[in-house]
Amino acid sequence: MGSKREEMRKRQMQIHQEAAASVLQARHRMGNTPTNASNACCFCWCCCCSCSCLTVRSEDEAIQRSSFEHKPEETTNSEESLKPTLEDACSWSISFEKLMKSPSGRSCFRQFLRTEFSEENMMFWLACEDLKKETNKTVVEEKVRQIYEDFIxxxxxxxVSLDSRVRDVINHNMLEPSSQTxxxxxQQIYTLMQRDSYTRFINSTDYADLLQSLQEPPPEP
Known part of the structure; x- marks a missing residue:
């Protein structure tokens, strides 16, 4: 019996060594082989490995996700809390450009798009504007990936609705992600909103009611 247990122990050790060797070979093929094999991450077979490299990587990914997810949300909330002046609201009918340059204008237009089930157009445009402000390469790459997954x-x-030419351009740009990806x-989505939804918004009862409410004098205390 003792000899059988010894043989089983040796066999388990051999299997463990073979698994470790296969991991090293896989890393070598991916170009991630550590410079010092003795410092390699542990070869745990379970999901509870607490290696420091995994901990640091998880923290970095969490920071990147936080940077992408929270910033647009804060911008959206601040815009939606703004109330336009009568002069500002009247200027929206002059041109789509004036509407999009106004934070309160973007907010009102976005609420209108929501009723037409096309809010994703404004969300995509805002995400692209946020991307252009980012300078950290790692964060840029994460935001590009997230925008692609969310809207492309x-x-x-x-x-969002894009033609094949623009999709080909995006796929090419994804090889080297940047703030201009x-x-x-x-631009195509901007033009789509301008030609399609903008006219309906200006002629809508929502816009008329907004102008009416801004023209009325405030109630006396």
Missing amino acids: SILSPKE FDDAQ
Whole structure:
């Protein structure tokens, strides 16, 4: 019996060594082989490995996600809390450009797009504007990936409508992500909103009611 247990122990050790060797070979093929094999990450077979390298990587990814997810949300909330003046609201009918340059204008227009089930167009445009302000290369790459998944992927429920030429440009740009990756797509969506939804918004009862409410004198205390 003792000899059988010894043989089983040796066999387990051999399996463990073979698994470790296969991991090193895989890393070598991916170009991630450590310079010192003795410092390599542990070869745990379970999901509870607490290696410092995994901890640091998880923290970095969390920071990147936080940077992308929270900033646009804060911008959106601040815009939606703004109330336009009568002069500002009247200027929106002059041109689409004036509407889009106004934070309160973008907020009102976005609420209108929501009723037409096309809010993703404004969300994509705002995400691209936020991307252009980013200078950290790592954060830029993460934001580009997230924008692609949210608005470009055909699997996304928020996919925006783009022609094949622009999609080809995006796919080419994704090879080297930058803050200009979606410039062509952003311009196409801007033009789509201008030609399609903008006219309906200006002629809508929502816009008329807004102007009416801004013209009325405030109630006396």
